[in-house]
Amino acid sequence: MSQFQMKNVLLTLLLILLGCQIATASERPSRVVSINLCTDQLLLMLAEPEQIASVSHLALEPNSSYMADKAAKFRINYAKAEELIELKPDLILAGLYNDRSLVLLLKKLGYRVEVFPLSSNLEDIRNNIRVMAELIGRETEGQRLISEMDKRLEQISRSNPTHKPRGAFYQPNGYTSGRNTLQHSALELAGWLNIADEEGVVGYGSLDLERLILAKPEQLFTSSYAPGTQSRGQLILKHPVLKQLTHGREMIEVAYKYWICGGPMITDAVEILHKSLPR
Structure with missing residues (x-):
């Protein structure tokens, strides 16, 4: 058996031993893990509490995390492969600045990993809210969040x-x-x-x-x-x-x-x- 084949066999065995249950894209995820500060924020705003398996440790930092108080109620992670696998996620949320090798490894192991782009304007924010809401089956809540934001901004602009x-x-x-x-x-x-x-x-x-x-x-x-x-x-x-x-x-x-x-x-x-x- 070649080294490449052996590696694939070992990866398959790892999945079996850990009892990973990877959700299909059509299922509403019930064990969502975020490994990025920015995906932490949107996940905490939109998800049902029971959907959240873990958020990143950065979500607890009050100077940079708007949702720090709510984040304290959930298990945190340090974006390490071993701890993420142990969480048995059916959806992993990452950002562009997360370790690319980690993201590639998780995908190779069969996990669903969604990488969010940065926001530099209002339309980017709206798009990321929509994408997050769709991923976790909370489209109504996502639209409500966008509508509330737009309403407040419109009042200011007047x-x-x-x-x-x-x-x-x-x-x-x-x-x-x-x-x-x-x-x-x-x-x-x-x-x-x-x-x-x-x-x-x-x-x-x-x-x-x-x-x-x-x-x-x-x-x-x-x-x-x-x-x-x-x-x-x-x-x-x-x-x-x-x-x-x-x-x-x-x-x-x-x-x-x-x-x-x-x-x-x-x-x-x-x-x-x-x-x-x-x-």
């Missing part, structure tokens, strides 16, 4: 100013959020003109202090991934010229958990940004 004030997200080391980011979408939805987009930034890029000064922002925003920490890169956020630029207005903190993953929680961020408009 009171947006005709003349958009100039704002920007400013992060450690001068990083900012341009077009094709959730921060850009949120700024626009809240009634702001995003300076980073005007400066030609696409995705996440840097905006040095000189360019920022020339762009004349009326308000600056930031999102701390780990509040309370100190680093050299963060020093730029305390530069006195930033407060002078905005005529004494403090930089406004908008929690990272609202957009580190795409989901209806972006509406919370839009509301914060909208309330910060000059009156």
